[in-house]
Amino acid sequence: MGKCEQCIIKQFNALKSLSKEELVRISNCKTTRVIKKGEVIFEEGEIINGVYCVKDGICKLSKLSENGKDQIVKMVVKGQLIGQRSLITEEASNLQAVALNDMEVCFIPRHEIINDLQTNPRFSYDVLKEMAHDLKEADDIIVNMAQKSVRQRLAETLVYIQESFGVNPDKTLSVLLSREDFANIVGTATESAIRVLSQFKKEGLISIIGKQIRIDDVEGLKRVE
Amino acid sequence: MGKCEQCIIKQFNALKSLSKEELVRISNCKTTRVIKKGEVIFEEGEIINGVYCVKDGICKLSKLSENGKDQIVKMVVKGQLIGQRSLITEEASNLQAVALNDMEVCFIPRHEIINDLQTNPRFSYDVLKEMAHDLKEADDIIVNMAQKSVRQRLAETLVYIQESFGVNPDKTLSVLLSREDFANIVGTATESAIRVLSQFKKEGLISIIGKQIRIDDVEGLKRVE
DNA sequence: CGCTTCATTGACGCAAGTCAACTAAGGTGG
């Protein structure tokens, strides 16, 4: 099993602020898990009792609303942590995590990390920074949900995915999402998302290549009203 | 000027985890500000350079969307802190703060508190907890915005305000909001909010007494679909 | 007593939700 002290992934998250000794300790009790596309990492309401560090792959964090629809709240890629929020508030998870492609994650049990959080100020300050960043993003999403049209939100989502998660060699989005996923990100019906996407295609803003989507006119998408 | 060490307000927020010495130091450089109803505490984009501790009153935190409408993201009452998020990410404020009634707030400049945040683990862990809680609330709001009707959101808002901020002796909501405020919380047009409110009134769920709103049937509101 | 700001109500149009039919693609077993 790999060692946390040597893992480059930690450079991308708060774990970088842990001391060598702390990392060695964590390394000894962490478990690595391989997760297949579509598999559930943890359920909404589940007591996670630790955090996941994403070594590879990408997943979606979603919440089931009362009407039975899933709302995707955040997407998490290689290098980021999942589950910190619930760890800190000592609650069950408020979100479900599902892999969007094959993943590799390390699980760090609660008791190993909670102590560092309470005693290592550099580490907790780093986690604080990440959480503050997430909170700002969440505020922005609230405003978008409340004030913008489905068409506008979908356009912004496409640009966001391209800019945050990158593209394949053929310029298609590297993250492969179903139409339902798109709908669940922007908060609309699947059919509505489909219609808007095919409208974008008709307008020459995107191309649809097999299951992949390629953005042809980023500026155009940004100008969508 | 009052002294932080003796201020009971701090019991309600993370400041309670500061040591006596830290509080004395903060007390010496804090400034107290009286803010009238409707007054702006800080603007979106303003560099706050510190945090506000709300000693009395209530305010709204909102963000202007590109179409020119304000979206209220959070309401803050006596005992809570404002501006921690921006303090931590070292950015300008992403939100505007406006007093909903007469307020009294203490301003603690950045340089006095940032050090405590980086060295006092109890304190930063407390701030972390508050932020984690805010983040969960934000996630819930995202789901509501994306999946529920205006009618449903307004019903939930009314219940939320009653349960979080309490009622006057005559059972009316203690927080007085304009119709526009309600619209900006649920993310809709003012006229739509008005229509839904008068519908609730017609259905006997609420009463409108002068400028005040009284909830007559909490359960009924919770059942709204 | 006019002026301004907030609340209310009506009329109208459009964005988006819903239901339903149909196609395409992939997978499995006989």
Added chain:
DNA sequence: CCACCTTAGTTGACTTGCGTCAATGAAGCG
């Protein structure tokens, strides 16, 4: 290898929630 089934995607038709514009009423206020 084909027949069958399942799942994802697509499109049309219909309905409706909600935004917008506009007119009017009510309430404070200098």
